[in-house]
Amino acid sequence: MTEQYLTPEGLTKAQAELKDLIEVKRPEIAERLRDAIKMGDLSENADYIMAKEEQAFLEGRILELQELLRTATIINESAAHTGVVAMGSTVTVQETGASPETYTLVGAKEADPRLGKVSNESPIGRALLGRRVGDTIKVETPIGPVNFKIKKID
Numbered sequence: 001m002t003e004q005y006l007t008p009e010g011l012t013k014a015q016a017e018l019k020d021l022i023e024v025k026r027p028e029i030a031e032r033l034r035d036a037i038k039m040g041d042l043s044e045n046a047d048y049i050m051a052k053e054e055q056a057f058l059e060g061r062i063l064e065l066q067e068l069l070r071t072a073t074i075i076n077e078s079a080a081h082t083g084v085v086a087m088g089s090t091v092t093v094q095e096t097g098a099s100p101e102t103y104t105l106v107g108a109k110e111a112d113p114r115l116g117k118v119s120n121e122s123p124i125g126r127a128l129l130g131r132r133v134g135d136t137i138k139v140e141t142p143i144g145p146v147n148f149k150i151k152k153i154d
Contacts, residue, residue, distance in 0.1 A: 004068055004073070004108065005072065005074075005110075006068070006074055007077075007106055008074060011069070011074055014065055014109075017065060025058055029058060032047065032051040032054075036048035068109060073087075075106070084130060084131070084132055085105065085128045085129055085150070087106070087129075091103050091105070091150060093150055095148050104116055104118070105119075105125055107120065123139050123141065124148075127139045127148075132150065132153070136149050
């Protein structure tokens with residue numbers, strides 16, 4: 001299994017989601033199960049079957065979050081300001097003849113390319129790690145290789 005990274009913001013979000021699942025969602029589903037059981041025959045009880053499926057999904061998500069929080073490496077934001085692209089760095093790159101693009105390197109669990117958050121496991125994330133301003137990187141994309149020049153690292 002690859003190492004999982006979380007930003008301090010991602011850590012807070014994961015902790016809040018876990019708390020909500022345990023303290024709010026789990027009791028709600030337990031109550032729905034109790035109500036469905038009171039209705040009688042469980043073999044044909046759609047409410048019971050649906051609540052059991054939701055409970056299984058919920059318990060799986062709780063286990064996933066607990067494991068993530070137990071094992072994740074929290075990104076040290078000061079490490080991102082060393083002049084070398086590291087986890088947590090915000091990097092501005094430019095393809096020849098195109099507008100500059102800015103990406104922040106995050107772990108896979110927080111990646112959201114639409115918001116400029118790319119995973120360290122993505123092609124561009126892997127290509128950026130360890131590089132400096134002025135370096136040119138080659139990224140393999142579905143439409144072919146693309147060359148970017150690193151303009152700025154924050």
